[in-house]
Amino acid sequence: MAGEHGNDIDFVLGGRYRPLSVVLLAFEYELFGANPHINHFVNILLYSINIVIIFIVLADLFTNSKIEPFDTQWYYAIAFIASVLYAAHPIHTEVVANIKGRDEIMTMLFALVAFKLILTYLDSDNILFLFLSFIAFFLSLLSKENGITFIAIIPSAIYFFKDKPIKKNLISLVPLVLAALIFLYLRSKIIGSWRPADYYNLLNNPFVNATESQRFATIAYTLLLYLKLLLFPHPLTWDYYPYHIPLYNWNSYKPVFALLIYLSMISYVIITLRNRNNIISWSIILYLSALSIVSNIFFVVGVFMSERFIYISSLGFTIILAYLLVCVLPSCFKRITRFRTMRYSIFLNFALGMILVLYSFKTISRNTVWKNNFTLFTNDVLISNNSAKSLYTAGEQLLKKAVDEKDGSKSVEYFSLSKKYLQRAIEIYPRYRPAILDLGVLYEKFHKDIPSALYCYKFSFLLKPGYDKALNNINALFQNNPDIDLQINTFEELYSIAPDNFDVNYFLGKLYFFYRKDFNKSIFHLERAIQINPSKINAFKDLGIVLGSTENFEKAIIAFESARKLSPLDPSIYSDLSICYRKLGKIEKAAEMDEVAKQLKKKTF
Numbered sequence: 001m002a003g004e005h006g007n008d009i010d011f012v013l014g015g016r017y018r019p020l021s022v023v024l025l026a027f028e029y030e031l032f033g034a035n036p037h038i039n040h041f042v043n044i045l046l047y048s049i050n051i052v053i054i055f056i057v058l059a060d061l062f063t064n065s066k067i068e069p070f071d072t073q074w075y076y077a078i079a080f081i082a083s084v085l086y087a088a089h090p091i092h093t094e095v096v097a098n099i100k101g102r103d104e105i106m107t108m109l110f111a112l113v114a115f116k117l118i119l120t121y122l123d124s125d126n127i128l129f130l131f132l133s134f135i136a137f138f139l140s141l142l143s144k145e146n147g148i149t150f151i152a153i154i155p156s157a158i159y160f161f162k163d164k165p166i167k168k169n170l171i172s173l174v175p176l177v178l179a180a181l182i183f184l185y186l187r188s189k190i191i192g193s194w195r196p197a198d199y200y201n202l203l204n205n206p207f208v209n210a211t212e213s214q215r216f217a218t219i220a221y222t223l224l225l226y227l228k229l230l231l232f233p234h235p236l237t238w239d240y241y242p243y244h245i246p247l248y249n250w251n252s253y254k255p256v257f258a259l260l261i262y263l264s265m266i267s268y269v270i271i272t273l274r275n276r277n278n279i280i281s282w283s284i285i286l287y288l289s290a291l292s293i294v295s296n297i298f299f300v301v302g303v304f305m306s307e308r309f310i311y312i313s314s315l316g317f318t319i320i321l322a323y324l325l326v327c328v329l330p331s332c333f334k335r336i337t338r339f340r341t342m343r344y345s346i347f348l349n350f351a352l353g354m355i356l357v358l359y360s361f362k363t364i365s366r367n368t369v370w371k372n373n374f375t376l377f378t379n380d381v382l383i384s385n386n387s388a389k390s391l392y393t394a395g396e397q398l399l400k401k402a403v404d405e406k407d408g409s410k411s412v413e414y415f416s417l418s419k420k421y422l423q424r425a426i427e428i429y430p431r432y433r434p435a436i437l438d439l440g441v442l443y444e445k446f447h448k449d450i451p452s453a454l455y456c457y458k459f460s461f462l463l464k465p466g467y468d469k470a471l472n473n474i475n476a477l478f479q480n481n482p483d484i485d486l487q488i489n490t491f492e493e494l495y496s497i498a499p500d501n502f503d504v505n506y507f508l509g510k511l512y513f514f515y516r517k518d519f520n521k522s523i524f525h526l527e528r529a530i531q532i533n534p535s536k537i538n539a540f541k542d543l544g545i546v547l548g549s550t551e552n553f554e555k556a557i558i559a560f561e562s563a564r565k566l567s568p569l570d571p572s573i574y575s576d577l578s579i580c581y582r583k584l585g586k587i588e589k590a591a592e593m594d595e596v597a598k599q600l601k602k603k604t605f
Contacts, residue, residue: 017187020142021103039099046105047087047096053112054315055083060119061161062279076345078279081352082322086315088355090233090362094307097370098238104311107147110140111312115154118172122164134175141183145293146312148183151176152289160282202429203389206242206304207296217248217255219296222305224258226291229307230317233359236307236366237383237390238376243428244387245304262288279323287316325351373397381421388429395421396438403445415446433463437470444477453477454486458493465498475507484515495525505529506539513546522546530562537566544576553580571600 025039032038058079074080086092095101114137121129140147154176158169202208207215222245229236237244248255265284272281290312294301301309329351330344369379374397381387381394395418402414419442425435440456443449454477461470471494478487488511494504509526512518526543529536544559557580564573578593 016145017191018103018142018144020139021106021144024106025099025102036099039102040097043096043099043102043105046102046109047092050105050109050112051083051087053109053116054086055079057112057116057119058082058319060116061157076326076348078319078322078326081326082315082319084352085318085321085355085359088359088363089230089314089318090236090359090366091229091307091310091314093236093363093366093370094238095311097367098308101308101311103144104146104308106143107140107145108312110136110143111147111150111153114140114176115150115157118154118158118175119162121172122158122162122168130172130175133172134179137176138179138183141179145187146290148180149289149293149312151180153286156285156289157282160276160278163276202242202431204302205300206245206302207247207300210247214247214249215296217250217252218245218304220255220258220262221245221248221252223262223291223295224254225305226310226313227258227261230310230314233362235383236362237380238307239380239384239387239390239393240305241303241384241387241389244384244390246386279327280320283316283319283323285316286319287313290316374401386428388425388432388435391421391425391428392432392435392438395419395425395435399438399442399445412446415442418442419446431463433460433467436460436463437473440473444473450477450481454490458490461494462497466501468503471501471503484511487511488516499528500532502529502533502536502539505532506536506542509539509546510542513542513549519546519550523550534562535566537563537570540566541573541576544580548576548580548583551583553583556580557584569600569603571597574600 024042028035028038028042059077062077062079095104114133117129117133117136121127121133137147137150140150151173155169155173158164158172162169200208207218210218222240225245250256265288269281269284272278275281291310292298294306294309296304325348329347368375370376373393377390377393377397381390384390398414398418398421402411402418405411405414419439422435422439422442426432426439429435436456437460440453440460443456444453454474457470457474457477461467461474464470474490474494478490481487488508491504491508491511494501495508498504505525506529509522509524509529512525513522516522523543523546526539526546529539530543533539540559540563544556544563547553547556547559557577560573560577560580563570564577567573574593574597578590578597581587581590581593
């Protein structure tokens with residue numbers, strides 16, 4: 001009995017071209033097999049390298065900027081403190097704990113490597129570093145498209161913190177632009193349009209039921225929520241699908257407040273653009289640039305927001321926080337008489353220590369939730385309790401748990417909670433095919449309610465004509481159900497929905513022959529099945545049997561010969577051909593077929 005999840009999950013579609021992270025995962029699989037411990041270790045390793053490169057790049061940028069408030073140790077520098085805060089921030093838990101988050105880590109890592117190589121070129125004039133930066137940036141883009149935002153992040157940093165000739169600065173951008181153009185060309189050739197095939201599905205486009213005004217008001221709210229999670233990362237959840245975040249209108253103060261904040265940020269950058277060594281301005285540019293591509297402003301990304309989407313942007317936040325701790329607060333202390341004799345480093349140690357303790361506590365507690373799908377989905381559904389997807393995934397996990405549970409009382413508990421979540425998911429999104437399918441499994445397994453289960457399976461098939469999982473469940477349901485009329489009527493309904501589906505026609509062909517002896521309908525559906533998919537051997541074999549039963553041996557031979565071409569080592573085909581030739585009086589040909597069948601059976605044993 002199948003639920004929705006499997007090897008061919010397709011309910012989150014979209015134009016994604018991220019081969020490098022997939023290749024690395026495939027390499028790990030070849031070396032270590034299906035070992036998630038290795039995958040998680042590599043994620044942690046890459047994240048650690050990412051932090052080191054962040055420190056190296058920021059140290060290069062800020063070393064000569066003359067912004068430090070006092071002559072201090074390296075571990076009190078903005079670059080180091082920003083890197084430490086970034087490493088500890090709980091909002092990165094999803095990226096590191098989720099194996100799929102590998103693409104986020106890799107795109108930032110390679111983009112930062114390209115960043116450092118360009119900075120080295122600016123200081124050394126060695127053109128080799130430009131070539132290497134091209135390779136690194138191309139690898140960043142192959143990891144995930146988000147790396148393209150560094151085309152704005154890197155030159156803005158050079159402008160603010162590197163006093164180099166304009167011509168040299170422009171030359172340093174050539175590898176970035178060239179890599180981006182090549183990547184976009186390859187991406188367009190391989191995946192075509194960015195728009196998902198199922199664009200008008202709520203789970204691929206959360207704004208499908210929203211007006212344009214609601215769309216932008218809701219986007220504004222999500223941008224506010226990103227800032228809130230950076231400042232106070234609680235609660236965290238993997239799921240921000242509809243309608244964990246409701247649709248907002250501009251008559252609400254939250255989107256208006258968000259708009260004012262972001263306009264203020266943009267205004268500050270514009271006003272201070274001429275001020276070199278302005279860390280806050282560049283950090284805002286970093287934050288906004290990286291966030292722009294996943295903000296839903298320019299194109300829909302498939303979900304309202306996600307914690308992993310802010311992986312790059314959060315660096316801008318931690319740089320500003322480090323700047324406030326190292327540069328701004330000391331000035332405030334000097335204005336307060338009673339703190340004049342106090343060493344600011346003591347306060348800095350205390351403040352930084354408290355932040356890191358709180359961050360670490362949240363990160364550790366959040367990591368326990370990411371233990372497995374069951375703990376993640378059943379925990380986060382309590383947070384994202386109005387999200388159709390969260391409700392469905394929790395319901396599915398509870399359903400699997402209920403089926404496997406040996407304790408009857410616990411099994412009933414799991415089934416009941418699963419039903420509650422699945423029904424709520426369908427209430428939010430009435431066309432939620434996976435949830436409807438799993439609700440059918442629940443009716444069948446727990447309630448033994450065959451009509452309700454069958455209704456769910458048929459409805460999920462209606463939502464996606466030809467849906468193989470629904471057909472599999474229907475077929476499995478009928479394995480222990482002798483009601484032939486119900487079976488035929490069901491598949492006739494499915495045929496009215498998807499007349500060009502191979503399985504529907506094949507099942508009807510078999511049902512009409514074996515249980516109704518309606519040869520005409522059986523032949524009609526089997527021939528139609530073959531026309532739809534001429535590579536299925538069983539359809540040819542069954543058609544031959546039906547034609548032979550009507551004594552149309554010439555056509556039966558044609559069907560069996562077609563089957564033989566597909567499977568020349570199947571002895572049963574030669575036995576069937578022998579019978580047909582014998583009926584036609586072709587004894588020698590029949591004997592020949594018998595001998596081949598005999599030899600093949602010997603080889604089989």
